[in-house]
Amino acid sequence: MALKMNAAELSVFLRLEFPQVADEFEMVELSATRLEVALRVQDKHLRPGGTVSGPSMFALADVAAYLHILAFIGPKALAVTTNCGIDFMRKPSAQFDLLCKNEVVKLGRSLAVCQSLIYSADQAQPVARANLTYAIPRDGWGGNSKGWTGVK
Numbered sequence: 762m763a764l765k766m767n768a769a770e771l772s773v774f775l776r777l778e779f780p781q782v783a784d785e786f787e788m789v790e791l792s793a794t795r796l797e798v799a800l801r802v803q804d805k806h807l808r809p810g811g812t813v814s815g816p817s818m819f820a821l822a823d824v825a826a827y828l829h830i831l832a833f834i835g836p837k838a839l840a841v842t843t844n845c846g847i848d849f850m851r852k853p854s855a856q857f858d859l860l861c862k863n864e865v866v867k868l869g870r871s872l873a874v875c876q877s878l879i880y881s882a883d884q885a886q887p888v889a890r891a892n893l894t895y896a897i898p899r900d901g902w903g904g905n906s907k908g909w910t911g912v913k
Contacts, residue, residue: 762868764793765835771828778838786824789860796829800859813853818879822847822891825863826875830895833868837898843872844894853881853888871897 766774768791776783785806789797798821800806806817823842830840853859860880867874872894879889 798825822877825861826893839898847891851888857882
């Protein structure tokens with residue numbers, strides 16, 4: 762399946778729709794098979810014990826899945842997470858950024874299923890894995906409320 766949005770367009774879209782968190786994430790790679798997104802770890806992402814918090818890792822997986830799905834379906838701001846299961850397998854270091862490698866496993870008309878592996882930059886093995894399901898808005902219900910028109 763061909764991509765409808767490239768990495769630059771996804772970055773602009775994220776800045777317009779979610780300016781409150783857009784600067785925390787950076788797209789590293791985008792292809793039809795995988796999207797890689799980095800979380801630039803800051804003090805606000807940490808929890809006691811010197812590790813990245815679970816909610817921060819969830820946000821990384823959620824943003825990666827959202828952007829990868831939008832790459833296929835176009836700028837539908839109202840695509841929403843309907844389910845997420847996440848396994849925290851290893852303690853990520855607080856001194857290193859996290860990288861999420863997302864794969865769209867199934868893309869249907871109304872649902873998309875993704876799986877994500879999250880890595881700490883200092884570890885070869887994943888620190889977490891997530892399975893996410895998104896509801897895709899029907900035509901006419903996914904437009905951008907802030908007037909996104911794409912990158913020219």
